[in-house]
Structure formats: structure tokens, C-alpha cells
Amino acid sequence: MGNRPLDKLNDALENSVLVRLRGAREFRGTLQGYDIHMNLLLEDAEELVDGEVTRQIKTVIVRGDNVVYVSP
Amino acid sequence: MGNRPLDKLNDALENSVLVRLRGAREFRGTLQGYDIHMNLLLEDAEELVDGEVTRQIKTVIVRGDNVVYVSP
Amino acid sequence: MGNRPLDKLNDALENSVLVRLRGAREFRGTLQGYDIHMNLLLEDAEELVDGEVTRQIKTVIVRGDNVVYVSP
Amino acid sequence: MGNRPLDKLNDALENSVLVRLRGAREFRGTLQGYDIHMNLLLEDAEELVDGEVTRQIKTVIVRGDNVVYVSP
Amino acid sequence: MGNRPLDKLNDALENSVLVRLRGAREFRGTLQGYDIHMNLLLEDAEELVDGEVTRQIKTVIVRGDNVVYVSP
Amino acid sequence: MGNRPLDKLNDALENSVLVRLRGAREFRGTLQGYDIHMNLLLEDAEELVDGEVTRQIKTVIVRGDNVVYVSP
Amino acid sequence: MGNRPLDKLNDALENSVLVRLRGAREFRGTLQGYDIHMNLLLEDAEELVDGEVTRQIKTVIVRGDNVVYVSP
Incomplete structure (x- = not known):
């Protein structure tokens, strides 16, 4: 695999x-x-909606079933 | 992990x-x-829709599969 | 937890x-x-759509996967 | 419970x-x-769409994951 | 039941x-x-979209999670 | 069955x-x-969107939960 | 099979x-x-939206439940 x-x-x-x-x-x-x-824990994150930064977030727990892809 | x-x-x-x-x-x-x-129990909560506060809620049980993210 | x-x-x-x-x-x-x-059994319920009461219901069994939140 | x-x-x-x-x-x-x-078996049923009766159905097997609620 | x-x-x-x-x-x-x-195997079927027959199909395997109801 | x-x-x-x-x-x-x-492996396939051929594909692996029906 | x-x-x-x-x-x-x-790991990838290349991505982890098909 x-x-x-x-x-x-x-x-x-x-x-x-x-x-x-x-x-x-x-x-x-x-x-x-x-x-x-694929639940994720991110720190020092920024949230973008339609490519525009909408929030600075110190810590965020993202629920996996909303994830389309992750790119390192 | x-x-x-x-x-x-x-x-x-x-x-x-x-x-x-x-x-x-x-x-x-x-x-x-x-x-x-990821079912959540919140207290002293406010509900926002499109960024506007729509309700003050003493106690709310949120069903996990509606959650996109949680930020402490 | x-x-x-x-x-x-x-x-x-x-x-x-x-x-x-x-x-x-x-x-x-x-x-x-x-x-x-999170299937729920409610009695003496009223159904609201967009905040308007649309039905009085003596007994209702709600299927859990439609639930967003429950507030006591 | x-x-x-x-x-x-x-x-x-x-x-x-x-x-x-x-x-x-x-x-x-x-x-x-x-x-x-919550698959259901109903008999002597009528189907309603937007509150209008659209069909009389002698027997119908409803798949549970389409159900929002059941009211006796 | x-x-x-x-x-x-x-x-x-x-x-x-x-x-x-x-x-x-x-x-x-x-x-x-x-x-x-609730996967289904049908033969000598007709497909209808919005009530109009769109196809005659000799054999069709329907995946169960698309089914809303079956009426004999 | x-x-x-x-x-x-x-x-x-x-x-x-x-x-x-x-x-x-x-x-x-x-x-x-x-x-x-119901994951499927097809060869010598054509993809159609709204009934129009949009691609010729030598080999395609289709993920089962997108399938509505298969007709032999 | x-x-x-x-x-x-x-x-x-x-x-x-x-x-x-x-x-x-x-x-x-x-x-x-x-x-x-069907989670996938791709390298040297390009992302296309409506057929237009929108991003070059060195490494991407795609969550399987978003996949419709894979064509080698």
C-alpha cells in the first residue's frame, strides 16, 4: 500500500x-x-474562507470528517 | 501522533x-x-448565526457530527 | 472528559x-x-419551523442523526 | 434514560x-x-409532499436513515 | 417490533x-x-425522473443507501 | 432474500x-x-456528465459510496 | 469478485x-x-477546480470519503 x-x-x-x-x-x-x-490539532493557525484570512486562532481541534485534504 | x-x-x-x-x-x-x-456539553453559552448572537443558552448538548472545529 | x-x-x-x-x-x-x-422521545411538544409553531404533537420520536443540539 | x-x-x-x-x-x-x-413498515398509507397528498400506498417500507421523526 | x-x-x-x-x-x-x-436487484425495470420514464433497464443493482422507500 | x-x-x-x-x-x-x-473497477470506460461523454478512461476505480446503481 | x-x-x-x-x-x-x-497520499500534485489548475502541491493527504474515483 x-x-x-x-x-x-x-x-x-x-x-x-x-x-x-x-x-x-x-x-x-x-x-x-x-x-x-483524521481529527487534527493545530496551533498558531489562521482560518481562511474563500482565500481570505478571517481569524487568527491559537489552538483549534478540527473534526476529521470535515477534512478534504491536508498538505504538509 | x-x-x-x-x-x-x-x-x-x-x-x-x-x-x-x-x-x-x-x-x-x-x-x-x-x-x-465529540458530543459537547457547554454552559453559559451564546449561539451565533452569521456572527450575530441569536440566543443565550444556560446549558446545551451539541451532537458531535455537526462540529467542524472547537477552539479553546 | x-x-x-x-x-x-x-x-x-x-x-x-x-x-x-x-x-x-x-x-x-x-x-x-x-x-x-441521541434518538429522543418528547411529549406535549410543539414543532417550530423558522421560529413559527407549525404543529402541536402529543408524542414524537426524533431520530438522533437529525439533532444539532438539545438545550434543557 | x-x-x-x-x-x-x-x-x-x-x-x-x-x-x-x-x-x-x-x-x-x-x-x-x-x-x-428505524426502518419502518407502514400499511394503508398516504404520501404527502409539502402537505399535499401525492399517493395512496397499500404497503411501504421506509428506509430508516431518511426518517426525521415519527409521531404516533 | x-x-x-x-x-x-x-x-x-x-x-x-x-x-x-x-x-x-x-x-x-x-x-x-x-x-x-437494502441493496436491491430489479429486473425489467423502468427508471423515472420527475415521474417521466427515462430508461428501460433489463437488470439493475440499486445501492441501498440511496433508497427512500420501497412499495410492493 | x-x-x-x-x-x-x-x-x-x-x-x-x-x-x-x-x-x-x-x-x-x-x-x-x-x-x-461496491467499489468498482472499470476498464475501457467513458465518463458521461448530463449524458455527454466527457472523458475516455482506460482504467477507473470508483468509490462505492458514490454509486446509485449499476446496470449490466 | x-x-x-x-x-x-x-x-x-x-x-x-x-x-x-x-x-x-x-x-x-x-x-x-x-x-x-481510500485515503490517498499524492506527491508532485496539481489541484484543479473546474478543470483549471489552482495549486501546485508537493505532498497531499486526501481523505478517502471525498474521493469519487481514481484513474491510474
């Missing part, structure tokens, strides 16, 4: 990631943790 | 959180509890 | 609750029972 | 119920059976 | 059924089989 | 099938494989 | 694939890994 997608999340810990959610929402922030549901 | 996202919810107990739901709805309130489905 | 959200439903038994469903629908009524899926 | 919601369906067997589905659809008919998924 | 809904599908084998799907689609055809997911 | 729907997929192996997906998308192609989730 | 669809993903490892997601989004890139949920 090649490199497991979730293992790649592990490699991205402590690094900046782009998280695309369903709808027009994205987060950029530092990946501090994840679990098998 | 770094810090588990749900553990971060545990750290947020008794503190104010912002909860973004699917659609245009948000809650701000004090996190009193949660479970593995 | 603090106070479990479903335990709070237990505390609300025999009391009036507000139930918000997906879409524009709400119920107000007396909570007579629930289960782990 | 009070009275289990599905037990209330049991009490409603052989009686007329109103079944609200996702979208604008409802059924009124006699509840002849159900299962744990 | 009265008569199990899926048992009623069994009674309908080899008979004509109406199958309503999510969206505007329906099938009328002879029920040749089903399984516990 | 009559003929199991998935067994009918087995009979269709190596033959041309029409696959209707959610939305306006269809595939016509040769069924080379499937699994219990 | 013929050739298992996921086995075909295995054959596609290290090769270029087209991934169609729900909505108007596609990725083209090199498949580096996958898992049983």
Missing part, C-alpha cells in the same frame, strides 16, 4: 500544514497532533 | 471555547464535558 | 427541552427518554 | 402514525413494524 | 415494486433480490 | 455495465472487479 | 493518477500510498 497516508501526517508533526475543509474553509497552522479519524 | 486532539479538549474543560458547526452556526460557552463522538 | 453530554440528557428527563434539528426545524417539549444514538 | 424512543414505536404498532422524512415528504399510515435502524 | 420491514421485502420477491430514491428518481420493476443494506 | 444484488455484479464481470453516480455523472465500461463496499 | 479495486491502486503506486473529488475538485499527481479507507 506504499506509504500510509496517516504516517505522512506523523512526519508533518510540528510543521506548518494547509488543511482544506468541506465548503470554502481552510486552515494554515502548525500540526500538533492527529488521530485515526 | 503528537498530542491527541481529544486530549486537548480535556485541557479545555471549565474554560471558554468557540464551537463552529456546519452551516452558519457557532457557540461560545464554557466546556463542561465531551465524549469520543 | 468532564460531565458526559448524554448524562446531562438524563438530568433533563421529565423537563422541558429545546431540540434544534438540521434545517429550520425545532421542537420544544418534555423529554421522556433518549438512547445512545 | 427514561422511556426508550424505540419502545414507544412498539407501543404504536397497529396504530396510525405520522412519519416525517428528510426533504418535504411525509407519510401517514398504520405502523406494522420497525427495526433497530 | 411487529413485522420486520425487511421480511416484507422478502414477501415482495418476484413481484413488481416501486422504489423511490433520493433526488427525483424512481424505479418500477420486478424485485429479484435484496440484502441487509 | 432472492438473488443477492452483489452476486449479480459477479455475473457481470468482464461485461459492459452502466454505472450511475450521485450528481450528473455516469460511467460506461467493462466491469473488471468490485468489493463488498 | 474479479480484480479487487484496491489492488488496482496498488498497481498504480509510483505512477501518475487522476483523483476526482466531490464538488469540482481534482488532483493529478504521483500515488505514493493509500489505505483501506
Whole structure:
């Protein structure tokens, strides 16, 4: 099965990631943790809607089933 | 897997959180509890729709599968 | 995990609750029972659509996966 | 957990119920059976769309995950 | 639980059924089989969209989670 | 339960099938494989959107939960 | 069951694939890994929306339940 997608999340810990959610929402922030549901823990994040920064967020727990993709 | 996202919810107990739901709805309130489905128990909450406060709610149980993110 | 959200439903038994469903629908009524899926049994309920009372209902079984939140 | 919601369906067997589905659809008919998924068996039912009767149906098996609520 | 809904599908084998799907689609055809997911096997079916026949289909396997109701 | 729907997929192996997906998308192609989730493997397929051929595809793996129906 | 669809993903490892997601989004890139949920790991990918390239992405983890199809 090649490199497991979730293992790649592990490699991205402590690094900046782009998280695309369903709808027009994205987060950029530092990946501090994840679990098998792809729930994500981000720190020092900014929320973007339609590409515009709408919020600065110190800590955010994203529920996995809203995630479309994560890019380290 | 770094810090588990749900553990971060545990750290947020008794503190104010912002909860973004699917659609245009948000809650701000004090996190009193949660479970593995990310069902949440908030107290002294206000409900916001499109950023406008629409209700003051003493106690609210939010069903987890509506949650997009939680920010402590 | 603090106070479990479903335990709070237990505390609300025999009391009036507000139930918000997906879409524009709400119920107000007396909570007579629930289960782990958050299926709810309400009595002496009124159904509201966009805040307008549309029906008086003696007994209603609400399927849990339509529930956004319950407020005791 | 009070009275289990599905037990209330049991009490409603052989009686007329109103079944609200996702979208604008409802059924009124006699509840002849159900299962744990809330699949329902109705007889002598009428289908309503936006409150207008669109069909008379002798027997109908409704798939549970379309059900919003059942009112005996 | 009265008569199990899926048992009623069994009674309908080899008979004509109406199958309503999510969206505007329906099938009328002879029920040749089903399984516990409510996947259906129909033969000599016609597909209707908004009540208009759009296709004649010799054999069709319908995936259960699209089914709203089945009427024998 | 009559003929199991998935067994009918087995009979269709190596033959041309029409696959209707959610939305306006269809595939016509040769069924080379499937699994219990109704994931499908098609070869020498054409993709149609609103009935218009939009792509010729040598090999395509379709994720089962997008499938509405398969017609051999 | 013929050739298992996921086995075909295995054959596609290290090769270029087209991934169609729900909505108007596609990725083209090199498949580096996958898992049983059809979570995908792509490298040297480009994201397309309505057929227009919108981003070059070195590494992307796509959550499986957004996938409509994968074409090697």
C-alpha cells in the first residue's frame, strides 16, 4: 500500500500544514497532533474562507470528517 | 501522533471555547464535558448565526457530527 | 472528559427541552427518554419551523442523526 | 434514560402514525413494524409532499436513515 | 417490533415494486433480490425522473443507501 | 432474500455495465472487479456528465459510496 | 469478485493518477500510498477546480470519503 497516508501526517508533526475543509474553509497552522479519524490539532493557525484570512486562532481541534485534504 | 486532539479538549474543560458547526452556526460557552463522538456539553453559552448572537443558552448538548472545529 | 453530554440528557428527563434539528426545524417539549444514538422521545411538544409553531404533537420520536443540539 | 424512543414505536404498532422524512415528504399510515435502524413498515398509507397528498400506498417500507421523526 | 420491514421485502420477491430514491428518481420493476443494506436487484425495470420514464433497464443493482422507500 | 444484488455484479464481470453516480455523472465500461463496499473497477470506460461523454478512461476505480446503481 | 479495486491502486503506486473529488475538485499527481479507507497520499500534485489548475502541491493527504474515483 506504499506509504500510509496517516504516517505522512506523523512526519508533518510540528510543521506548518494547509488543511482544506468541506465548503470554502481552510486552515494554515502548525500540526500538533492527529488521530485515526483524521481529527487534527493545530496551533498558531489562521482560518481562511474563500482565500481570505478571517481569524487568527491559537489552538483549534478540527473534526476529521470535515477534512478534504491536508498538505504538509 | 503528537498530542491527541481529544486530549486537548480535556485541557479545555471549565474554560471558554468557540464551537463552529456546519452551516452558519457557532457557540461560545464554557466546556463542561465531551465524549469520543465529540458530543459537547457547554454552559453559559451564546449561539451565533452569521456572527450575530441569536440566543443565550444556560446549558446545551451539541451532537458531535455537526462540529467542524472547537477552539479553546 | 468532564460531565458526559448524554448524562446531562438524563438530568433533563421529565423537563422541558429545546431540540434544534438540521434545517429550520425545532421542537420544544418534555423529554421522556433518549438512547445512545441521541434518538429522543418528547411529549406535549410543539414543532417550530423558522421560529413559527407549525404543529402541536402529543408524542414524537426524533431520530438522533437529525439533532444539532438539545438545550434543557 | 427514561422511556426508550424505540419502545414507544412498539407501543404504536397497529396504530396510525405520522412519519416525517428528510426533504418535504411525509407519510401517514398504520405502523406494522420497525427495526433497530428505524426502518419502518407502514400499511394503508398516504404520501404527502409539502402537505399535499401525492399517493395512496397499500404497503411501504421506509428506509430508516431518511426518517426525521415519527409521531404516533 | 411487529413485522420486520425487511421480511416484507422478502414477501415482495418476484413481484413488481416501486422504489423511490433520493433526488427525483424512481424505479418500477420486478424485485429479484435484496440484502441487509437494502441493496436491491430489479429486473425489467423502468427508471423515472420527475415521474417521466427515462430508461428501460433489463437488470439493475440499486445501492441501498440511496433508497427512500420501497412499495410492493 | 432472492438473488443477492452483489452476486449479480459477479455475473457481470468482464461485461459492459452502466454505472450511475450521485450528481450528473455516469460511467460506461467493462466491469473488471468490485468489493463488498461496491467499489468498482472499470476498464475501457467513458465518463458521461448530463449524458455527454466527457472523458475516455482506460482504467477507473470508483468509490462505492458514490454509486446509485449499476446496470449490466 | 474479479480484480479487487484496491489492488488496482496498488498497481498504480509510483505512477501518475487522476483523483476526482466531490464538488469540482481534482488532483493529478504521483500515488505514493493509500489505505483501506481510500485515503490517498499524492506527491508532485496539481489541484484543479473546474478543470483549471489552482495549486501546485508537493505532498497531499486526501481523505478517502471525498474521493469519487481514481484513474491510474
